[in-house]
Amino acid sequence: MGSKSKSHTNADAARISNAIDEELKQERELRRRRGQKEIKVMLLGQAESGKSTLQKQFQLYYSAQSLDRERPSWRPIVYFNILKALRMILDELDFQYPQAVQPPSPTGSPPYSPIPPSTASSAGNVFSFTPPPSKLPSQSSSFSGHSSMPTPESSWFPELAYLRNKVLPLVASEEALASELSGGITVTGGRKGVYVRSGWQALVTPNRAWPLTEILATSARQTAVTNIVAKTLGANQNEIFRLWQHPAVQSLVRTNKLRLEESASFFLDEIHRISEPDYTPSTDDVLHVRLQTLGVTEHSFDIMMGGRQFNWLLYDVGGAVRVLSKPLSRALAHHQNIPREDRQVDTLRDDDFHTVNTSPSGMPTAIIFLAPISAYDQYLEEDPRTNRIDDSLQLFSTIVSNKLMVKAALVLMLNKTDLLRQKLAAGIKVRKYISSYGDRPNTYDEVSEYFRAHFIQTQKRKDPTRRSLYVHFTSMLDVKATQAIIVNVGEAIMRSHLSSIGLA
Ligand SMILES: Nc1nc2c(ncn2[C@@H]2O[C@H](COP(=O)(O)OP(=O)(O)OP(=O)(O)O)[C@@H](O)[C@H]2O)c(=O)[nH]1
Ligand SMILES: [Mg+2]
Known part of the structure; x- marks a missing residue:
């Protein structure tokens, strides 16, 4: 059944995609006839x-x-940028401070494999480049290992655990939001990101004056997850802001252990405005959005x-x-x-x-x-x-x-x-x-x-x-x-x- 509905979606996507191409072709033809x-x-x-x-x-x-x-069609993308940032914050907190969220793993090994550095510069002849440092868990912090000694940071753990629990349901809806955004025209979504191609706006804006009724019909169905995310953001905006402002998170950002996307801090700083029920993205928001083409x-x-x-x-x-x-x-x-x-x-x-x-x-x-x-x-x-x-x-x-x-x-x-x-x-x-x-x-x-x-x-x-x-x-x-x-x-x-x- 899953594959049937998937192929149905693919067929829809192809149909809509072709319709957009046809639309653009006709527009261009019209312009050409006008001698532009x-x-x-x-x-x-x-x-x-x-x-x-x-x-x-x-x-x-x-x-x-x-x-x-x-503008309205950028709203779910702004949400998506926020969810992605929150996911990255939680991932890094889990990694740096496992005691705040879970008992130490039996093996004690960190959940990633560092990439070996290379001295090769692929450009070779213009600059000399220094290879990146490989990422290692914070050696100096006693929280990266499994020390049983209490440290000053352990006072953070109860609050971090509380905030994590509040934010987790939102992070869990990242995949669903990506699928909603990806439905029909965009190609893929999920943890890596949402990709876009021309015409995507029609899919997330029921009222946009795109002259294809099929797209309008499709887009009207595709706002359920966006609305749930909006409500959850509204209900948890204080916790999101507290998490973002938390000294643990700020210090990870400052020391580059946590490399968020460049627009993340802008959106997290603005979380109260973005969590308003009638939120419509401003020009600044639209410019800050990260959406891979x-x-x-x-x-x-x-x-x-x-x-x-x-x-x-x-x-x-x-x-x-x-x-x-x-x-x-x-x-x-x-x-x-x-x-x-x-x-x-x-x-x-x-x-x-x-x-x-x-x-x-x-x-x-x-x-x-x-x-x-x-x-x-x-x-x-x-x-x-x-x-x-x-x-x-x-x-x-x-x-x-x-x-x-x-x-x-x-x-x-x-x-x-x-x-x-x-x-x-x-x-x-x-x-x-x-x-x-x-x-x-x-x-x-x-x-x-x-x-x-x-x-x-x-x-x-x-x-x-x-x-x-x-x-x-x-x-x-x-x-x-x-x-x-x-x-x-x-x-x-x-x-x-x-x-x-x-x-x-
Ligand atoms: N601070 C800052 N951010 C910028 C600037 N230009 C773009 N950005 C941000 O950088 C991110 C990436 O910009 P995009 O325009 O999506 O980059 P792109 O070249 O289209 O990327 P692809 O679609 O992956 O090829 C977005 O979040 C933008 O808001 C700039 O001059 N300063
Ligand atoms: Mg792009």
Whole structure:
């Protein structure tokens, strides 16, 4: 019976997915008949670099009404971000302070296997990277072992146990919420996250003006878990806040033993507002949400420039699956979901791009590459030996060196400068993770310039055409600053486009 209902869901998903594709095709056809010029912009960069956040900023600037309409559909995703953070907090507490929740295990072994460090730097020739420290239970804390000696922290245990019990039912509904969000269109959910592809909003917003009645019918059924989670959040908001503020949790965060997602602290700080029964996500909430993009999603904006209307198509290419080869052309044409196995390839093959090149939808006019320069002390989730700045540089190098993309205008956004400032202010040393940084001062100006210089140098070495590179430092959660950059980048892309077709 289980498999029958699953295949039914899959059939629904395929039907809805095809209906959305058809919808987009018709919209595009209409625009083409109206003679609107298409400007294709690809957003590229590693996972969590801020591509979807930039897309939301575009939407906010050029289509604020559509963002307003979508607001309610972000509510379950905000809840999902909170549940994920709570789960991570409980997992780490269980690990660090097993006595607070359970009797010591008979073997006494911690519930994970540390990853062996490697000295290999995959980029090799730009920076020298220091391998990550392997995670070990807190050696200095007597709570990581099974000491019977009482310590000052043991006074925390009764409260931690109480808060844990209160929060546990919410954490237990994470999977159910993920399934509800994943129903129909999204591909998978669960402990790893919820993935999204275009059209998902229709599934979680019964009232959204998406013109497909089937989707509306589907979405109307899919709010039961969201409502239960909302009620449970409301009933336990004080306990959630106490847990978040608890010295045990705060100290785990401070010492990096607990690495929550970057938006987690924002949502946990705001838990009372978010737990209101009539809560609707604010613009700040929508920008802070973390929702992994799977495959490629297309977003369309009508933009007036120089007295003419252009149809901008923004392709938000999920960073977890580095879709730069064959799947890209297919994805651009059909918005398909790309399996995780289709990892980044080093070169694009001529025939891969032939389809895009000769199709009416054509090659991208511009590429906006996002590199989160705050990530110098982080490693890839899928490869914990690769430093994230190293990964960004490699990806950037692949993109600029590809001869099939040379006609695209190139914009580089060195993103998350706010987090970079915070980390440097907290004394997190760059040279600890990037040994080639040496004795340079650990200040924002020095560090940001160091990264900028390395990206520019990479382009100089790898780009066969040495085309202009427009570089911006960005903090994508800052609406005012980002919107000024969007205007600036838009104009640069248009200038470059007009000159490439001989009109400027
Ligand atoms: N502090 C801070 N957070 C940011 C910034 N830009 C994005 N974020 C946050 O970083 C997280 C990841 O951003 P996304 O836009 O989802 O990243 P993405 O590149 O689309 O990631 P994938 O879909 O996995 O490829 C979100 O929680 C954003 O709110 C920034 O400049 N500063
Ligand atoms: Mg994304």
